[in-house]
Amino acid sequence: MSTIQGTRGILQLDYELLRQQLLAANAKLAKTRQTIKAQENELEYLTSSNKELEEFAHITSHDLLEPLHVITGYSQLLRKRCGAGLSDEGNDFLTHIIEGTQRMQQLIRDLLGYARVEDSNVKLESICLTEIIKTIKQNLKLKSEQSNAQIHYKGPVNIKANPVQMLQLLQNLIANAIKYRKSSESPHICINVSEEERHWLFAVKDNGIGIENKYSERIFQVFQRLHPKEKYEGTGIGLAICKRIVEKHQGKIWMTSTPGKGTTFYFTIIK
Incomplete structure (x- = not known):
């Protein structure tokens, strides 16, 4: 019991x-x-x-x-x-x-x-990066000829991304490299793309005037200008647009620079 x-x-x-x-x-x-x-x-x-x-x-x-x-x-x-x-x-x-x-x-x-x-809602599709670069060269033809800029691309032919936004992103970065060039040297711009496990890694490197690293985050904010408008035209929105496009592609953007020697902008996008 x-x-x-x-x-x-x-x-x-x-x-x-x-x-x-x-x-x-x-x-x-x-x-x-x-x-x-x-x-x-x-x-x-x-x-x-x-x-x-x-x-x-x-x-x-x-x-x-x-x-x-x-x-x-x-x-x-x-x-x-x-x-x-x-x-x-x-x-x-x-x-x-x-x-x-x-x-x-x-x-x-x-x-x-x-x-x-x-x-915008990002719709990814297969795009030809060599064609994108070719279009950018045509769009920036006058500026390139005036500055004797050289633009080189090394990387895959096709990836998945939004074609309109990828064109705008790369064109903004390349146009910046031409704009902020040294008076004593023609712009030399190299775009390299490498494959990582989950992302594509882009590097846009120039030989321009460079940026002090203390401004590495500020430059991606809206209306941020590091130079007077009398010297360099622009509204201070271009890099902010680049940042939003990269974020829409589930990536991140950053830069490294040496004043007087040049700048490299890096960004990733989802594969």
């Missing part, structure tokens, strides 16, 4: 322990469901916000660009028809107006480009 009672006691303890474990598991499951629901709501909110941001960017860019086109157009017309009658100071004022509106137009276009990358 005592053996049966002992067995019942053990079973009751086991049952109680199991019941407590089930209650704890149910509580944990309920909490997990709440967390998932909150994350789903947050994702839905962010998706809606991104869509609204994209629409806002398109509308705003159009509304802002239109009056700038008018200002630029009439300023250029004024110079053409009345420039001879203006004083040197008046012509200088007119130059500042035209250049200022052109910089603002480019800034708005770059912001819109950044918004498009931010909102």
Whole structure:
């Protein structure tokens, strides 16, 4: 009899322990469901916000660009028809107006480009890197000829990536290498691609003016400029766009540089 009672006691303890474990598991499951629901709501909110941001960017860019086109157009017309009658100071004022509106137009276009990358869903497909480089060379032909730039590519012919974004990414980096060249030396740009276990590793190396390593993270932020606009044109958005494109491809981007000797930009993209 005592053996049966002992067995019942053990079973009751086991049952109680199991019941407590089930209650704890149910509580944990309920909490997990709440967390998932909150994350789903947050994702839905962010998706809606991104869509609204994209629409806002398109509308705003159009509304802002239109009056700038008018200002630029009439300023250029004024110079053409009345420039001879203006004083040197008046012509200088007119130059500042035209250049200022052109910089603002480019800034708005770059912001819109950044918004498009931010909102886009990356669709990977097989692309020919040699054709991408060929297109970039054609797009940058004038700048390359003016600076006597040499662009070389070494790596695989085909990989999987988004063709539009890959073109923009590499073109931004190559254009930067041409822009920030040394006055005493023609740009020499080498693009090397190597295969890793899960990623492709790109290296875009130049022999330009270089960047101090303390700016290695800052340069990938929006509106970050290390040089005055009078010396180097640009809006400070190009590398931020590069960073977002790389992140869209589940990779990362970084740089190493020696001032006066050149810079190498590295980035990875998922295979």
